[in-house]
Amino acid sequence: EVQLVESGGGLVQPGGSLRLSCAASGFTFSDSSMNWVRQAPGKGLEWVANIKQDGTEKYYVDSVKGRFTISRDNAKNSLFLQMNSLRADDTAVYYCSRDRFTPQNWGQGTLVTVSS
Amino acid sequence: DIVMTQSPLSLPVTPGEPASISCTSSQSLLHSSGYHYLHWYLQKPGRSPQLLIYLGSHRASGVPDRFSGSGSGTDFTLKISRVEAEDVGVYYCMQALQTPLTFGGGTKVEMK
Numbered sequence: 001e002v003q004l005v006e007s008g009g010g011l012v013q014p015g016g017s018l019r020l021s022c023a024a025s026g027f028t029f030s031d032s033s034m035n036w037v038r039q040a041p042g043k044g045l046e047w048v049a050n051i052k053q054d055g056t057e058k059y060y061v062d063s064v065k066g067r068f069t070i071s072r073d074n075a076k077n078s079l080f081l082q083m084n085s086l087r088a089d090d091t092a093v094y095y096c097s098r099d100r101f102t103p104q105n106w107g108q109g110t111l112v113t114v115s116s
Numbered sequence: 117d118i119v120m121t122q123s124p125l126s127l128p129v130t131p132g133e134p135a136s137i138s139c140t141s142s143q144s145l146l147h148s149s150g151y152h153y154l155h156w157y158l159q160k161p162g163r164s165p166q167l168l169i170y171l172g173s174h175r176a177s178g179v180p181d182r183f184s185g186s187g188s189g190t191d192f193t194l195k196i197s198r199v200e201a202e203d204v205g206v207y208y209c210m211q212a213l214q215t216p217l218t219f220g221g222g223t224k225v226e227m228k
Contacts, residue, residue: 035217045157045165045208047217059215095164101212102155104176106164 002026002105004096009110016086016114022079022096022107030054030074033100036081038092039109046092049081050100064090086114118142118211122220128228129203135196137223139209144189145172153213156185156194159222160205168207169194201227 008020022034036048049070050059058070069082079096093109119142129135145152152172157165167176169185172192182197196203204227209220 044206044222045159045210045219047210047215047219050215050217061216100217101153102167102170103210103212103217104167104170106166108164 002098004098004105004107006094006096006107006110009094009112011113011115012086013116014087014114017082017084018086018112020081020083020094020096020110020112024077024079024096024098027098027105029072029077032098034070034072034079035097035100035103036070036079037095037097037103037106038090038112039095040089040092043092048094051079052100083112086112088114090114117216118145118214118218120209120211120218120220122207122209122223124223125221127223127225129196129199129225130228131201132198135199135203135225137194137207137209137225139187139192139194139220141190141192141211145192145211145213146189147213152188152192153211154185154187154192155210155212156183157208157210158203158205159208160202163205165208199225 003025005023035050051070067085071080095109096107097103098105121140123138145154154172156169159165173185206222
């Protein structure tokens with residue numbers, strides 16, 4: 001069974017940093033590109049970033065470019081999102097999902113709250 | 117960026133009756149492979165999104181056959197042949213043809 005478990009969310013002040021993790025199991029992690037998708041409270045879904053299977057290519061939504069960095073550790077079946085210079089409008093539940101072309105499996109999400 | 121537009125915003129439904137949701141993209145979602153990179157998700161209350169339909173018309177594993185997807189180019193439709201109580205939630209279409217991947221604004225389906 002495919003499992004994606006996010007962690008690392010919490011309350012952070014504006015301008016602060018946070019690192020999210022996603023632990024993957026039940027599939028060959030190194031064969032799958034991975035995404036981060038977020039959902040602000042009461043709002044719709046917004047794709048944030050994608051990383052290719054070997055980590056050589058990364059893509060971001062414009063609003064996070066230069067502030068967020070997606071990475072992965074295939075040896076540990078783990079996906080990460082380093083978030084710097086956080087703003088109030090980054091407040092959201094962050095989901096990791098599997099596959100760039102058909103995001104088919106999603107974790108339960110981790111809540112990031114940016115507030116003073 | 118490809119803009120995805122869904123309608124209606126809200127859809128009150130009666131159990132046993134059909135329902136339909138429309139999704140329009142600002143450019144064609146046809147890939148050189150011949151597939152349309154358009155997917156449908158359902159987010160039940162308090163849950164993560166779940167994939168219902170992929171590549172426009174293919175039901176994901178475990179999805180009941182009352183759900184169907186159709187369309188081509190820029191216009192797509194999700195149909196529920198007979199709505200059941202467990203179908204309530206917010207439905208999203210999403211394009212995966214190019215980055216940034218983009219979602220429609222969502223259609224909230226609720227029982228009358």
